[in-house]
Amino acid sequence: MKNVVREPSQKRSIEKKNKIIQAGYELFSEVGYYGTNTAEIAKRAGVSTGIVYGYFQDKRDILICVLEVYIEKAFDPLIKMFDKLSAPIKFNDLVPKIINAVIKTHKQNKKMHEALHSMASTDEAVNSEFIALEDSITVKLAEQLKKLGVSIENPMEKIHFAMDIIQSFSHEYVFDKHEYIDYDVMREMVVTTIIKMFE
Amino acid sequence: MKNVVREPSQKRSIEKKNKIIQAGYELFSEVGYYGTNTAEIAKRAGVSTGIVYGYFQDKRDILICVLEVYIEKAFDPLIKMFDKLSAPIKFNDLVPKIINAVIKTHKQNKKMHEALHSMASTDEAVNSEFIALEDSITVKLAEQLKKLGVSIENPMEKIHFAMDIIQSFSHEYVFDKHEYIDYDVMREMVVTTIIKMFE
Amino acid sequence: MKNVVREPSQKRSIEKKNKIIQAGYELFSEVGYYGTNTAEIAKRAGVSTGIVYGYFQDKRDILICVLEVYIEKAFDPLIKMFDKLSAPIKFNDLVPKIINAVIKTHKQNKKMHEALHSMASTDEAVNSEFIALEDSITVKLAEQLKKLGVSIENPMEKIHFAMDIIQSFSHEYVFDKHEYIDYDVMREMVVTTIIKMFE
Amino acid sequence: MKNVVREPSQKRSIEKKNKIIQAGYELFSEVGYYGTNTAEIAKRAGVSTGIVYGYFQDKRDILICVLEVYIEKAFDPLIKMFDKLSAPIKFNDLVPKIINAVIKTHKQNKKMHEALHSMASTDEAVNSEFIALEDSITVKLAEQLKKLGVSIENPMEKIHFAMDIIQSFSHEYVFDKHEYIDYDVMREMVVTTIIKMFE
DNA sequence: TATGAATGAGGATTCATTCAT
């Protein structure tokens, strides 16, 4: 009976809810979930501590919302790109484009990406959300390929594998972790590997 | 004069320190770093809360030690495998062997793996340690290959890329996240991809 | 200028004020004063949180009003019974009738009875109200008896003592606390004791 | 696994636990359970907030302990008096003695008495404890009377009724609520009533 | 070295009350 969270119908309210999510987004990015306290979120959002609990059940609820926003921000461009695909598919063009898109996303959200992934191990909901995201991307792409006449063996596995490679490469690329690695060379490897797989 | 952490010279002391690390290992695995408190660690280790701070600077220090143990446990078999390599290298045999080893490691330590990786985003030291680990593996393997007469273009990039693929695949394999994926088919892809790269 | 509480003159307003009191009545009964929050009262009353403070100074003020309603509901029947008394008074009939009335009241309002009495220790106003209630009952009954020609020694003390006994018995009877007690036997004792006192 | 409350074995610890209970006792008496906060209790007890939770599960746990102390303090004299009874029982002496004892107890603990009774309506444990207390007193006294050869009809009901009367009278007597009442006259009524019942 | 009691700052959350609309 208690703790009913307002579903903001007023414009003002939605804006305020978004402000809080945005504040959470920033703070979680900067200092992580455990490094952030609700008072800080409220202050950054320009609201009182109390009202935060008018919009969210608890601190974790903010995290979940931030996660959703992140997923939308980060993966919508990709999904849209897949939607726009048209026959005949030229993997030579497509693969680099995807890689670039993923890298761009990583660059823009790298901290949040880290912060959220770091929660997946403790928080089942966060984990599921990421799994569902991978599912939807894989399935969506598989459908598109089929529709566009690309007929390959084990499409699911190939797509998933390709996405894995791209993810892991982009992560490296953005965080640029090892100085002895020429990441542009590596990028070429990724591209080549994937293209071969789909031909 | 504060915070002087004893480097235990006595056998008993070393054992005690290890017990604490072990307790930390278990607890961090089970409930994560933030879900664990030092009193619990002490209790599980069978020591007093106070003495924990005789062996470790703070809670994070335990994490670092746990991390080291993990890395040793998890990656020593791999490194040893590389040490034992002898010419001529048969990638057809080697690659599956490596994959199996990594999967085995993942299986045995999956919770700890998660827990530690989730810290890398917030804790610089943890992050560096992981980077250093990747470095050392890459470098070590590169040296070995060279020594054993394998001469390929861009060895660093290739090795690193191969390791990335294996890591990410093993992770998927162990956590078995998507039901529509046949992970044995995917494993074959990984093997084939890598072998091609090195020939 | 602050905290001016409107004395509602409009019918609608009076109804609304009563609704709030009713909601308070129910909630205080169910979960006690401290277990109830004003938002809940407002919701149950079907009004906004804000307007509650248009009709009441603060939460405690609602309590006071609830108390008044309770007293009226619970003790008016008794007072009316006293009003209707006519000579000659037959204590053999009257005493059981009073006991039944008090028990009935207790049964109908037992939760509220508890809730309010539990406030008397902390809240002076609540306490006074209860004392005043006892006063008025005692005085009223004393007057009636006198008017009806019942002349006894120490009427005030006797009446008060009788009321005390009835109160405490009714409480026991309704809450039926001890299984080894036959409350009907006890009721007889109460009746006999009181009748003897007044003859 | 968490929240294990120390059962203090050390003398110092017991003293400290008692200090906290004492502080709770005072504060609950003065401003009630809801008017007291844990920090205040700690301060009054001369300890830190933290350690309070080393000795008690939560705030309510303190209340329960305070209740036990109160019951012991308040009712042990009575119980002991009953233990010492010897044949033949002279109700003329005994009843006033009991009344005096109960009044004395009420006087010494009146605030605590109020505070605790006010919790009984919300807190089941507190309620049960009071019921159990009444049980034990009634049973104990019944046994004694039987042992000492006092054979009366409905002893349980009579004892209980007598205790009720005494309780309620003592309460009135101590709080001295109505100026038109001569409480010494009333006391005589109580005494007479009870004595008659047991003869 | 070792103990575990003690510290107290910090954090999530609630809720009576106010205020802009």
Add this chain to the structure above:
DNA sequence: GATGAATGAATCCTCATTCAT
């Protein structure tokens, strides 16, 4: 009058860390 969003002080409790013994 009425709404319900907003406020922010207050509260319970936790836990990393210290310290007396």
